Amino acid sequence: MRSFGRIFVEIWRSVRFELLSTLGSLLTIFLATLLPGLFWIASKNLTQTEAELKSGLTMDVFLREELTVEQITRLTKEFMGLGGVTGVTYVSKEDALNRMMQKFGPKMLAGLEDENPLPASFILSVDKSVFTQGVAEALSKKISRYPEVDDIVFAGDILNRLGNILRTTEILGFALSVMVAFAALFIIANTVRVAISDRRKTVEIMQLVGATRGYILTPFVMLGGMLGFSGAILSALALNWITGYVSNHLIKLVFLESHEIFTFIMSGLCLGMVGAFIATRKYLKI
Amino acid sequence: MLNVEGVSKYYGQRQAALSNISFRIDKGEMVFLTGASGAGKSTLLRLLYLEEKPSAGRILLDRFDLSRISKRKIPFLRRHVGVIFQDFRLIPERTAAENVALTLEVLGKSGREIRRKTDEALNLVGLLGKRNNYPYQLSGGEAQRVSVARAVVNEPLVLLADEPTGNLDEQNSRELLELLSEINMRGATTIIATHQVQLTAKYAKRTLNLVSGILEKETR
Ligand SMILES: Nc1ncnc2c1ncn2[C@@H]1O[C@H](COP(=O)(O)OP(=O)(O)OP(=O)(O)O)[C@@H](O)[C@H]1O
Ligand SMILES: [Mg+2]
Numbered sequence: 084m085r086s087f088g089r090i091f092v093e094i095w096r097s098v099r100f101e102l103l104s105t106l107g108s109l110l111t112i113f114l115a116t117l118l119p120g121l122f123w124i125a126s127k128n129l130t131q132t133e134a135e136l137k138s139g140l141t142m143d144v145f146l147r148e149e150l151t152v153e154q155i156t157r158l159t160k161e162f163m164g165l166g167g168v169t170g171v172t173y174v175s176k177e178d179a180l181n182r183m184m185q186k187f188g189p190k191m192l193a194g195l196e197d198e199n200p201l202p203a204s205f206i207l208s209v210d211k212s213v214f215t216q217g218v219a220e221a222l223s224k225k226i227s228r229y230p231e232v233d234d235i236v237f238a239g240d241i242l243n244r245l246g247n248i249l250r251t252t253e254i255l256g257f258a259l260s261v262m263v264a265f266a267a268l269f270i271i272a273n274t275v276r277v278a279i280s281d282r283r284k285t286v287e288i289m290q291l292v293g294a295t296r297g298y299i300l301t302p303f304v305m306l307g308g309m310l311g312f313s314g315a316i317l318s319a320l321a322l323n324w325i326t327g328y329v330s331n332h333l334i335k336l337v338f339l340e341s342h343e344i345f346t347f348i349m350s351g352l353c354l355g356m357v358g359a360f361i362a363t364r365k366y367l368k369i
Numbered sequence: 370m371l372n373v374e375g376v377s378k379y380y381g382q383r384q385a386a387l388s389n390i391s392f393r394i395d396k397g398e399m400v401f402l403t404g405a406s407g408a409g410k411s412t413l414l415r416l417l418y419l420e421e422k423p424s425a426g427r428i429l430l431d432r433f434d435l436s437r438i439s440k441r442k443i444p445f446l447r448r449h450v451g452v453i454f455q456d457f458r459l460i461p462e463r464t465a466a467e468n469v470a471l472t473l474e475v476l477g478k479s480g481r482e483i484r485r486k487t488d489e490a491l492n493l494v495g496l497l498g499k500r501n502n503y504p505y506q507l508s509g510g511e512a513q514r515v516s517v518a519r520a521v522v523n524e525p526l527v528l529l530a531d532e533p534t535g536n537l538d539e540q541n542s543r544e545l546l547e548l549l550s551e552i553n554m555r556g557a558t559t560i561i562a563t564h565q566v567q568l569t570a571k572y573a574k575r576t577l578n579l580v581s582g583i584l585e586k587e588t589r
Contacts, residue, residue, distance in 0.1 A: 089474060096462045285460045291418070292519065293448035294475040 112314030122256030271358030311355020376426030451520030
């Protein structure tokens with residue numbers, strides 16, 4: 084087997100006279116891999132956020148008035164008996180005000196101490212079962228029958244809808260990524276086609292001195308692989324920068340983990356090699 | 370060594386480019402292949418370096434039956450056949466030495482062996498001093514000598530030349546034939562196709578003359 088050095092020399096001879104178009108296709112591959120990367124990071128972050136929201140989800144049960152200790156004990160017990168409820172916390176009017184103070188600072192709420200407008204409430208922790216169709220509705224219906232209860236606020240419905248949107252986005256992103264990958268495949272195949280036709284004479288001469296098909300096509304396939312590989316690396320660097328920028332200026336985002344980056348770059352490499360191989364099948368008529 | 374038995378070559382349905390050709394060439398021989406334009410010289414050589422297959426007949430080169438070789442094995446057989454063309458066919462983006470080295474590279478030889486044999490071959494054709502010149506930095510005569518070096522560097526069973534002097538002036542043509550003759554005397558079986566009979570006369574070698582695809586009876 085010949086050394087890697089000789090293969091790279093051969094690749095260099097292929098691209099030397101087509102530097103501009105090679106750089107052009109590198110740029111296109113970079114852009115083409117950027118889109119799937121963005122979708123990947125977005126979906127990763129959304130999924131994580133959704134999971135966090137779901138696990139910390141509560142149902143707020145607002146009460147008509149402050150309850151007595153006996154009432155609190157009785158209702159706590161009864162709420163705990165309802166399916167899906169994993170914890171019950173009573174928040175008095177004073178507690179509610181304190182929480183508000185902590186959240187927004189005392190300045191903004193100055194004056195409220197005299198006449199506290201906040202209602203007392205129960206905060207119910209719920210488990211994942213409330214995300215099954217109809218369960219949350221049944222639960223809030225039961226609770227609203229209590230005469231002490233004024234209003235119920237549950238963010239789960241919105242979250243459910245958010246989840247649906249997320250799934251749709253993921254499917255759309257995946258479909259779009261597949262299309263873009265095909266485009267990248269085509270671009271690489273085309274670059275390699277140009278390289279092959281530029282070197283038609285060289286290929287003929289190589290055949291004449293007894294080069295096998297494998298020997299002749301290896302540099303072309305490696306050229307495709309290198310294009311895909313470097314395009315994906317550039318794209319990973321850009322994605323890392325974008326994620327950092329958004330984290331610093333908008334919202335905290337997580338980047339791909341190292342094994343995911345590896346998968347991402349290797350996908351670029353494979354894409355490039357497959358594209359180039361297709362080109363050699365079609366255009367390297369030997 | 371080379372045995373051509375009843376070989377014909379048709380392109381489509383028209384007249385045969387070669388019809389029922391038979392001859393034998395022994396190891397170490399030097400043979401001229403002559404004939405007018407279109408007589409079939411290049412066609413015969415193409416069969417010998419496996420660019421094409423005969424429509425009928427057999428070609429035996431040493432222990433190989435060229436007419437029956439599978440496509441996969443062609444590269445391996447080509448390594449035993451050196452070819453020279455009228456238009457040199459050097460790779461423009463490789464230097465003289467790199468062009469010669471190609472023959473050895475495809476064989477997977479080590480870098481050291483490649484360098485040694487390449488320099489030997491370039492020395493043989495008198496161009497060691499121009500080993501790093503690119504083809505465009507060589508004269509026609511020099512370029513053809515580089516292609517000779519490339520053809521013989523791996524010591525092929527047979528050296529084929531199709532109009533090797535076609536693009537050279539009188540002086541360079543003589544020098545090239547001199548070089549091929551010298552290489553032949555070192556033991557290489559050599560077949561040279563040409564229509565410049567005035568140049569070959571001096572060597573008084575065996576001559577195969579083609580007339581419209583038919584081999585004339587040998588006079589010598
Ligand atoms: N690929 C081809 N397809 C069809 N006909 C061909 C092909 N190659 C050669 N021929 C025909 O075969 C005949 C022999 O051609 P060939 O090239 O062998 O002649 P030649 O003796 O080498 O001539 P020259 O001295 O001009 O090079 C010609 O009539 C030519 O037209
Ligand atoms: Mg010819």
